[in-house]
Amino acid sequence: xxxxxxxxxxxxxxxxxxxxxxxxxxxxxxxxxxxxxxxxxxxxxxxxxxxxxxxxxxxxxxxxxxxxxxxxxxxxxxxxxxxxxxxxxxxxxxxxxxxxxxxxxxxxxxxxxxxxxxxxxxxxxxxxxxxxxxxxxxxxxxxxxxxxxxxxxxxxxxxxxxxxxxxxxxxxxxxxxxxxxxxxxxxxxxxxxxxxxxxxxxxxxxxxxxxxxxxxxxxxxxxxxxxxxxxxxxxxxxxxxxxxxxxxxxxxxxxxxxxxxxxxxxxxxxxxxxxxxxxxxxxxxxxxxxxxxxxxxxxxxxxxxxxxxxxxxxxxxxxxxxxxxxxxxxxxxxxxxxxxxxxxxxxxxxxxxxxxxxxxxxxxxxxxxxxxxxxxxxxxxxxxxxxxxxxxxxxxxxxxxxxxxxxxxxxxxxxxxxxxxxxxxxxxxxxxxxxxxxxxxxxxxxxxxxxxxxxxxxxxxxxxxxxxxxxxxxxxxxxxxxxxxxxxxxxxxxxxxxxxxxxxxxxxxxxxxxxxxxxxxxxxxxxxxxxxxxxxxxxxxxxxxx
Amino acid sequence: xxxxxxxxxxxxxxxxxxxxxxxxxxxxxxxxxxxxxxxxxxxxxxxxxxxxxxxxxxxxxxxxxxxxxxxxxxxxxxxxxxxxxxxxxxxxxxxxxxxxxxxxxxxxxxxxxxxxxxxxxxxxxxxxxxxxxxxxxxxxxxxxxxxxxxxxxxxxxxxxxxxxxxxxx
Numbered sequence: 172x173x174x175x176x177x178x179x180x181x182x183x184x185x186x187x188x189x190x191x192x193x194x195x196x197x198x199x200x201x202x203x204x205x206x207x208x209x210x211x212x213x214x215x216x217x218x219x220x221x222x223x224x225x226x227x228x229x230x231x232x233x234x235x236x237x238x239x240x241x242x243x244x245x246x247x248x249x250x251x252x253x254x255x256x257x258x259x260x261x262x263x264x265x266x267x268x269x270x271x272x273x274x275x276x277x278x279x280x281x282x283x284x285x286x287x288x289x290x291x292x293x294x295x296x297x298x299x300x301x302x303x304x305x306x307x308x309x310x311x312x313x314x315x316x317x318x319x320x321x322x323x324x325x326x327x328x329x330x331x332x333x334x335x336x337x338x339x340x341x342x343x344x345x346x347x348x349x350x351x352x353x354x355x356x357x358x359x360x361x362x363x364x365x366x367x368x369x370x371x372x373x374x375x376x377x378x379x380x381x382x383x384x385x386x387x388x389x390x391x392x393x394x395x396x397x398x399x400x401x402x403x404x405x406x407x408x409x410x411x412x413x414x415x416x417x418x419x420x421x422x423x424x425x426x427x428x429x430x431x432x433x434x435x436x437x438x439x440x441x442x443x444x445x446x447x448x449x450x451x452x453x454x455x456x457x458x459x460x461x462x463x464x465x466x467x468x469x470x471x472x473x474x475x476x477x478x479x480x481x482x483x484x485x486x487x488x489x490x491x492x493x494x495x496x497x498x499x500x501x502x503x504x505x506x507x508x509x510x511x512x513x514x515x516x517x518x519x520x521x522x523x524x525x526x527x528x529x530x531x532x533x534x535x536x537x538x539x540x541x542x543x544x545x546x547x548x549x550x551x552x553x554x555x556x557x558x559x560x561x562x563x564x565x566x567x568x569x570x571x572x573x574x575x576x577x578x579x580x581x582x583x584x585x586x587x588x589x590x591x592x593x594x595x596x597x598x599x600x601x602x603x604x605x606x607x608x609x610x611x612x613x614x615x616x617x618x619x620x621x622x623x624x625x626x627x628x629x630x631x632x633x634x635x636x637x638x639x640x641x642x643x644x645x646x647x648x649x650x651x652x653x654x655x656x657x658x659x660x661x662x663x664x665x666x667x668x669x670x671x672x673x674x675x676x677x678x679x680x681x682x683x684x685x686x687x688x689x690x691x692x693x694x695x696x697x698x699x700x701x702x703x704x705x706x707x708x709x710x711x712x713x714x715x716x717x
Numbered sequence: 718x719x720x721x722x723x724x725x726x727x728x729x730x731x732x733x734x735x736x737x738x739x740x741x742x743x744x745x746x747x748x749x750x751x752x753x754x755x756x757x758x759x760x761x762x763x764x765x766x767x768x769x770x771x772x773x774x775x776x777x778x779x780x781x782x783x784x785x786x787x788x789x790x791x792x793x794x795x796x797x798x799x800x801x802x803x804x805x806x807x808x809x810x811x812x813x814x815x816x817x818x819x820x821x822x823x824x825x826x827x828x829x830x831x832x833x834x835x836x837x838x839x840x841x842x843x844x845x846x847x848x849x850x851x852x853x854x855x856x857x858x859x860x861x862x863x864x865x866x867x868x869x870x871x872x873x874x875x876x877x878x879x880x881x882x883x884x885x886x
Contacts, residue, residue, distance in 0.1 A: 374811045376851070454790065467749075469749040469752050469787070531852075538853075
């Protein structure tokens with residue numbers, strides 16, 4: 172593969188696509204697929220060939236269009252988005268290509284949900300066919316890799332990423348450029364790149380959508396990372412619970428190997444790179460980097476103390492770069508447009524955009540990409556469309572089991588790493604779950620503690636025993652049998668776990684409790700003193716999940 | 718690797734062992750391929766029994782205790798055969814907020830089994846998932862690999878009824 176050959180592929184693909192004057196894109200990401208979007212696509216396909224329009228009308232399966240709650244989604248070349256499409260609507264949609272839109276199915280796109288977004292990571296989602304590398308190449312795909320390989324030294328690539336101010340999108344927000352530069356300076360016979368796609372946070376599905384909608388984007392980011400740090404082997408660690416993402420990733424890797432974008436002497440340079448998929452097996456703790464490494468090595472996923480950090484001693488004892496899916500997906504545009512361009516988006520300390528999975532008690536649920544610094548109020552009420560059924564907003568939960576619940580007072584806070592941390596939550600990987608007055612915060616805290624208790628790997632005592640004890644107390648509070656003494660103990664345990672656990676799972680496990688204790692103390696009091704659950708959730712057998 | 722250690726012979730004539738051998742070969746027979754190999758076993762047989770675990774451990778030259786340790790550490794692996802149908806209820810945060818506990822409760826009461834269990838007639842296995850990532854469709858349920866979104870208690874009970882009565886004739 173040479174740069175000229177890549178141009179050739181892009182040219183041929185664009186030439187072929189220019190024959191199509193009409194286009195119908197059907198979302199075939201997991202959300203819409205589970206609403207039968209495949210049968211919608213088949214029906215459209217059939218209708219188009221029946222009318223003999225195959226020559227100039229293209230029906231394409233594309234990635235996620237974002238508004239998952241209204242799926243299956245279909246978009247057409249006359250700029251109309253259709254929602255809740257059924258197979259029977261195929262005729263009408265094909266008709267509409269030459270006339271007026273099918274008004275019954277139209278999903279308005281001039282609403283904040285679409286207008287407020289800024290798409291960098293998701294720019295190709297819902298536009299290209301995730302199963303065809305040609306489509307990705309025609310959309311400027313792999314041009315950043317070519318640019319890095321032919322015009323930049325590995326040092327310059329690292330500098331560009333540093334300049335962009337990109338921070339790890341997996342949750343902790345460690346500066347990506349700094350991580351890359353540490354790995355590139357480490358000495359080892361073999362270096363590795365690992366992509367963390369073990370999206371374990373319940374309520375988060377950004378990484379899955381990126382992998383399903385634009386897998387090549389992630390591969391390109393990994394390739395550039397490999398070149399920058401001097402690695403030649405890479406692994407993508409994906410949850411086994413994401414079969415479609417795994418299928419599309421494997422397919423993408425095969426295609427990239429076929430055209431010579433993966434393998435030896437890529438683009439006639441000395442750079443060789445291979446990527447392998449490793450399946451996770453359902454352990455939340457494997458999102459922690461040292462546990463993930465143990466899992467890739469075929470062992471139980473238990474973390475180990477750091478240092479040494481994986482950047483020095485990681486996979487098989489060699490220097491290893493671990494980044495999250497979304498981090499890698501940001502790399503190609505940064506190299507293409509320059510670090511300064513990326514740094515111009517977002518806030519002073521949190522640059523660029525962030526993809527959020529908006530879910531829970533909110534009108535519009537789905538995937539959104541917004542510039543950093545947007546306020547929570549805009550997220551929930553403008554983009555999210557507010558709370559359904561006229562109920563009252565209560566809290567928004569970010570960061571999964573390691574994050575916290577942010578109450579009404581925090582609504583005008585900007586969404587960035589620092590502000591969220593200051594409010595007692597974390598950015599996390601991007602799950603954002605809205606709760607209304609029907610949720611009891613004690614129950615929510617118990618839910619997350621149950622999660623951490625079950626997912627604790629058992630290696631260190633504070634986490635293994637502490638999460639169990641905290642869960643026991645929270646259960647007692649839920650059953651209205653807790654005392655003031657228990658509350659004191661709960662607070663003590665929060666502090667203990669935070670400061671003495673081995674890894675991030677245990678250290679952050681108290682966050683949901685701490686944040687609800689801070690903002691919703693009166694609910695805890697009502698359970699203990701008045702033996703009442705204000706939301707009417709606790710004390711009933713339903714809701715018990717233990 | 719010492720060459721005098723003979724490669725173990727598959728426990729029986731079942732053709733599916735070839736799939737497991739293929740995975741082991743692809744991993745170079747190395748212990749680091751343990752999780753991948755267990756995935757193949759589960760895909761081929763539906764679960765990982767002691768016989769399969771012994772075979773994998775011997776083939777990869779790891780102690781049986783390590784194979785067992787790994788197989789029990791990860792939730793995805795199951796050591797028991799599943800029923801004819803499986804119903805997975807997502808317990809992710811979004812689903813939890815939107816009523817997944819009520820769904821679980823309804824199925825538990827109807828079938829008389831808890832999560833991770835199979836009905837006595839081996840018809841239905843009930844499982845819970847941490848998060849399916851279908852949060853936009855909460856609450857989500859997987860009926861035999863098919864994801865269904867925005868499921869209500871009535872719908873799930875009806876589905877269970879269909880599964881438990883259809884083959885009775």
